[in-house]
Amino acid sequence: MRTAHCVDTVRTAEAALMARLPEGALMQRAAAGLAAACADLLGRVYGVRIALLVGSGDNGGDALYAGARLARRGAGVSAVLLAPDRTHQGGLAALTGAGGRIADDPFAVLATADLVLDGIIGIGGRGGLRPDAIPIARAARGSNAVIVAVDLPSGTDADSGEVTGEALRADATVTFGTHKPGLLIDPAREYAGTVRLVDIGLDAELPSIPAVEALQHEDVARLLPRPSAESDKYRRGVVGVVAGSARYPGAAVLAVAGALRGGAGAVRYVGPATEAVIARFPETLVHTGPPAKAGRVQSWVVGPGLGEGIGAVPEILASDAAVLVDADGLRQLDPEAVRGRSAPTLLTPHAGEAAALLEVAREEVESARLASVRELARRYGATVLLKGSTTLVADPDPSVAVRVNPMGTPWLATAGSGDVLSGLAGSLLATGLNARDAGSVAAYLHGLAARRAAADGTPITSWEVGEGVRGAWGACVLGGRT
């Protein structure tokens, strides 16, 4: 599991650790890791030109000490001081002592730099870059240099991943002690580039429950259902899919495709697209009457392509099975009907649907994904999976870590891929996974299936994502790499 902690937690842990260490030891650990990461990225150090962007806090201190280490190995290092009278003094002395210089002309230094270390602001920052830093950040971005952010890209919010003003886009970020949530959540994640974590000994001081966590192959493998020797199809779990309409019959087929690959022992389809479903998947149990008469299920998936047929939603919410509500099912969703449920409930909106539920603009959800998913989970008293470039899964209990999906590809932005996801997650619910595990494991398999299908850089269809779930499942179980 990859974990991320918020700034307050990091500061508390840092204080506890510093109390046991000589002064400055943590910053030296951070700087050593940072310098090593830069050397790795560059391939060589001797003779390369490095520009340090140095703000007024310890983030600038890290950049200066790392710059000193690189200068000692033969790099030409120049520091651009954004707040000359508040520069970290120890760091500056180390840099000049190692042969580094203070830049007279920042723009000339940036124009010829091979690598830029962004130490303008770290976890102490508020808001975007300030006006004096903006032309310098733009010059850095416009140069040919590799940009490495110290701890996080300056101007991005460490706790939320929000970017409220201008920020400096990095090619790589070297972060210390633990990931910060913003490094895993768009839009900030996109500014971070490749993220490398430097161990500074903070782990022992960090709480065991992080703010945000991301599954890895072995976590998924541990959570995936496996039939036991005594299993039969009913014991493995039955998932009911209420999806599709005369206008959108394909949504039913794609949701069933996902459901058949999520580990349930049987899939029941209820709706008007039985012919299309059976034509593709003869193993599906179909029913054309109301869901309550379809036979026993352990979970329901309701919503994909339902169009106007959303009358089934209240009936399904009233059942005692686990329920996943997606797409059209989310329209006119009654918070009280959801809150009153005792079985697991998973809502899977994309940003537009989440915005409608929260009565805000779509852009507001996209710029504040973490706050939005938490607020939806709180309002509905249900687990919420917010889809998009970063998929997040939040429980209504705010003390539970929000899961962020590290898998996926922008090629997933294709019609119908959400239908596959809802079937897959609903199937995992039927096997007995709780809503947070079902949602996050489904998003992981779905994203991995898409990555594998798009590995050659060509567009993929939602059908192929469904087809790819088996391979993704196998890769997790075998511990294979993507």
Ligand SMILES: NC(=O)C1=CN([C@@H]2O[C@H](COP(=O)(O)OP(=O)(O)OC[C@H]3O[C@@H](n4cnc5c(N)ncnc54)[C@H](OP(=O)(O)O)[C@@H]3O)[C@@H](O)[C@H]2O)[C@@H](O)CC1
């Ligand atoms: N914690 C740890 O475990 C470890 C932490 N370490 C390092 O310390 C870093 C945190 O250092 P920090 O606390 O000194 O804050 P930091 O991010 O350098 O900047 C704050 C300064 O910037 C200013 N400022 C604020 N907003 C601004 C803006 N938008 N644009 C421009 N300026 C802005 C604000 O001053 P103000 O002008 O508001 O008075 C303030 O002085 C952390 O990210 C990591 O790199 C490691 O060395 C070791 C382990």
Ligand SMILES: Nc1ncnc2c1ncn2[C@@H]1O[C@H](COP(=O)(O)OP(=O)(O)O)[C@@H](O)[C@H]1O
């Ligand atoms: N830019 C992106 N990067 C990664 N995944 C994306 C991106 N855009 C969309 N997705 C994923 O694609 C799927 C789209 O689902 P959805 O919006 O419901 O589409 P549809 O309704 O067409 O099925 C979701 O799993 C979502 O997380």
Ligand SMILES: [K+]
């Ligand atoms: K930074």
